[in-house]
Amino acid sequence: MTVKEEKIDNIKSLGEKVVSADNDEPQIGVFVCHCGHNIAGTVDVAKVAEYASTLPNVVKAEHYMFMCSKPGVQLIKDSIEDLGVNRTVVASCSKNQHGRTFTNAIEEMGLNKHRHQQVNVREYCSWVHQKEKEKATDKALKLVEAGVNRARKLEDVETRKIPTTKAALVIGAGIAGLRSAHDLAELGIPVYLVERNSTIGGHMTQLNKTFPTLECPQCSISPLTNGVANHPLIELHTNAQIKNVEGSMGNFEVEIEIKPRYVKDNCTSCGECAAHCPVEVPSEWDSGMSMRNAIYKAYPQAIPATYVRDKKACIECNTCINICPVQAIDFSMQPETKTFKVGSIIVAAGYDEYDPTEIEPYHYGQEGYEDVITQLKLERMLSPTSLTNSQVLRPSDGKIPKSIVMIQCVGSRNDQVGNQYCTGVCCKFAIKNARIVKEMYPDSDVTICYIDVRTPGLNFEELYKSAQEVGVRFIRGRPSEILKDPVSEELRVIVEDTLSQTPLKLKADLVVLSAAMVPPEGIGPLGSKLHVLRSKEGFLKEFHIKMNPTLSSKGGIYLAGAIQGPKDISETVAHAGNAAALAAAPLVKGYIEKEMLIPTIDYDLCVKCGLCKTVCAPAAIDIGTDGSPIVNEIACKSCGMCMPACPTGAIQLLNFLDDQLLDEIIAVSGGGAVCE
Amino acid sequence: MSECEYIEPEVLDKIQNICVFMCNECGQGSANTAGVARMAYEPAIRIVRVQCTGQVGPIQIMDALNNGADAVACVGCCLGACHFFNGNILSMHRIKLMKKLFKELGYSDQFVNQYTSRAAEGETAVGDFEDIVERLANAIREEGTIKDGC
Numbered sequence: 001m002t003v004k005e006e007k008i009d010n011i012k013s014l015g016e017k018v019v020s021a022d023n024d025e026p027q028i029g030v031f032v033c034h035c036g037h038n039i040a041g042t043v044d045v046a047k048v049a050e051y052a053s054t055l056p057n058v059v060k061a062e063h064y065m066f067m068c069s070k071p072g073v074q075l076i077k078d079s080i081e082d083l084g085v086n087r088t089v090v091a092s093c094s095k096n097q098h099g100r101t102f103t104n105a106i107e108e109m110g111l112n113k114h115r116h117q118q119v120n121v122r123e124y125c126s127w128v129h130q131k132e133k134e135k136a137t138d139k140a141l142k143l144v145e146a147g148v149n150r151a152r153k154l155e156d157v158e159t160r161k162i163p164t165t166k167a168a169l170v171i172g173a174g175i176a177g178l179r180s181a182h183d184l185a186e187l188g189i190p191v192y193l194v195e196r197n198s199t200i201g202g203h204m205t206q207l208n209k210t211f212p213t214l215e216c217p218q219c220s221i222s223p224l225t226n227g228v229a230n231h232p233l234i235e236l237h238t239n240a241q242i243k244n245v246e247g248s249m250g251n252f253e254v255e256i257e258i259k260p261r262y263v264k265d266n267c268t269s270c271g272e273c274a275a276h277c278p279v280e281v282p283s284e285w286d287s288g289m290s291m292r293n294a295i296y297k298a299y300p301q302a303i304p305a306t307y308v309r310d311k312k313a314c315i316e317c318n319t320c321i322n323i324c325p326v327q328a329i330d331f332s333m334q335p336e337t338k339t340f341k342v343g344s345i346i347v348a349a350g351y352d353e354y355d356p357t358e359i360e361p362y363h364y365g366q367e368g369y370e371d372v373i374t375q376l377k378l379e380r381m382l383s384p385t386s387l388t389n390s391q392v393l394r395p396s397d398g399k400i401p402k403s404i405v406m407i408q409c410v411g412s413r414n415d416q417v418g419n420q421y422c423t424g425v426c427c428k429f430a431i432k433n434a435r436i437v438k439e440m441y442p443d444s445d446v447t448i449c450y451i452d453v454r455t456p457g458l459n460f461e462e463l464y465k466s467a468q469e470v471g472v473r474f475i476r477g478r479p480s481e482i483l484k485d486p487v488s489e490e491l492r493v494i495v496e497d498t499l500s501q502t503p504l505k506l507k508a509d510l511v512v513l514s515a516a517m518v519p520p521e522g523i524g525p526l527g528s529k530l531h532v533l534r535s536k537e538g539f540l541k542e543f544h545i546k547m548n549p550t551l552s553s554k555g556g557i558y559l560a561g562a563i564q565g566p567k568d569i570s571e572t573v574a575h576a577g578n579a580a581a582l583a584a585a586p587l588v589k590g591y592i593e594k595e596m597l598i599p600t601i602d603y604d605l606c607v608k609c610g611l612c613k614t615v616c617a618p619a620a621i622d623i624g625t626d627g628s629p630i631v632n633e634i635a636c637k638s639c640g641m642c643m644p645a646c647p648t649g650a651i652q653l654l655n656f657l658d659d660q661l662l663d664e665i666i667a668v669s670g671g672g673a674v675c676e
Numbered sequence: 677m678s679e680c681e682y683i684e685p686e687v688l689d690k691i692q693n694i695c696v697f698m699c700n701e702c703g704q705g706s707a708n709t710a711g712v713a714r715m716a717y718e719p720a721i722r723i724v725r726v727q728c729t730g731q732v733g734p735i736q737i738m739d740a741l742n743n744g745a746d747a748v749a750c751v752g753c754c755l756g757a758c759h760f761f762n763g764n765i766l767s768m769h770r771i772k773l774m775k776k777l778f779k780e781l782g783y784s785d786q787f788v789n790q791y792t793s794r795a796a797e798g799e800t801a802v803g804d805f806e807d808i809v810e811r812l813a814n815a816i817r818e819e820g821t822i823k824d825g826c
Binding site (some may be wrong): 094095096120122123124125127128129130131132135136138139142143146533541543544545546553615617618637638639640641643644645649653656658661662664665666668669670 | 727
């Protein structure tokens, strides 16, 4: 590696062209590979080499049996040593296959690896035109000429070592954020964990049982919540939000705002304050299934255990201040901002349950339809700490429902709502809850109205089967409406059983809507602060759906869990672990290596229109104080999208300059201008 | 080629150079896969490597046509799978505008096209190439080559 150590501190030298100063005349060596019979069997390699030798600046043109073999590579090395070749063209296989072999060879001889041009005459020519040998040779000539033309103006590209800040930020302390933060801390990386709510644990703590094994989620997550809260390397900030993010991969500067709890850390969580608080509001953590006070702890096992005051609900009667045995309550606390430097950011902001009020025919949340609830509310009812004592009771009259109807795909797979995606977990948790309810009340009818039952994966089909066995009824059809019988005041679910094509009117004492997972509230502002792209559904967009579903659109910012798309807990944990590993890599190594294949801006031509900034997906172009764009070398991904956007051609990607591409295009297009 | 549509030899003779800009990721990948699978296509197809189809602007397209290319195409990743986030969509919009321009200038809008391909499937690249040739052959039959109109 020819990395210039002295350039390490030179990170901020923006706009400076990183090209070697030598203006030497290009001396091009062309090497045509036979690749056994793979190329030579179709293409007349001798003719290609002969033609190449007639091209300007070509000092050596040769053909050899196997260029990738040791003698082949030696040919290249000898030409560099003996003839002063400073740009090499190898016409052989694809860049992916042996490009590295040749760039390594010229690097060993002291040339920059970007001075090598690979011409693919095997995959793009000889292998696909085996029956047309003449035309294939003709094409190979053109391709080699294009390669030589392109090589002529190739410039050195520097590889720079950029030191990274050994610390990470994790946004969101749900299961994904906790997993990532813990994994990072175990690697010895200091972690700042920022959570919007007053407690950590997220949605998982709200659940009753986790599928498919019907385990207690609270018990599964508590080692992690305790581990994170007590880890010496994890700095936990609850009630905090991201205010500003600056910098790029390896070196971010993050500003957070911490809202006051109005309760100091010496709180012993004795609960005296809450017991005497006169204000009661629905508990958010309990999905509105119970009440909390204005000074409260979300749930008894909450971490941090400190109580928190809801300033909006508080009537400032000062009862809690007077009653607190350790004088921990202080209403004069102010919000504080904190700034820290981190190298990687993991976004684990999770999801929200879809609010079905939008779907008018289901009357969710409307007067007289209290018995239409969501799955999360049912989970809360079933949970061991619930107000109903783990019983399923109708919210309207507190009776045990005789018939329960669950409606699948509420808010997902629904074009009217605008969510085309399948959440993927609703079938699983609906089946799980249906089974639990049916086992609790064998006399009750439990029906699931589904479009398709989607239970892929190990153990899930078994869960589906077991629910069928205990007597859960499955009806294929999406209910059109939930009606209230005007006489009996009972709910009726209107659905067509599409398998038997019979319209049904199901009597329902309790209707449970399996609401979709949607992007969390406030993800828009957070995304714009982080400069990451979002998918059309609103989740944060991953770098590549198959090859890197954890990296966001911006280098150094990783996604963990449901923020990238709906996931169940197992998938979330795996995703979060991957995010931690990827985020840790540059921090453990201490530096990132970056090829400075970046655009340069000719400020004499620049008209300061800012178009390059609008097309730049990784947000690597900043607008300076005088309105002119500045390329952030570290954030740049070398895609070159800014080039055609520029109306004056002022911004040009190194080694992909307009005139370099023109040279290549002239050769492949047949050469010779048609219109003059 | 002949499986899809028969192209007369006199039309095929007029198709000499087709400049195809292929992105570094799925575009090049699919052409490599096609090569490995020995899927034959028209030798007039000439591939130029670019970082992303979003890098190909009107300058490059016009340069190619001006220098003797019979048609130009951009082959990028599938929509939503661009390795640089949305370069293929940018390119698609650009090619749409170029097509309008060509129509206004009185040329066929089939001289410039945008395609997508998948690195794992060589068929996608070969399908794109066949479509380029087919569309170009139709355009030549109807209106002649771009060189005739120049």
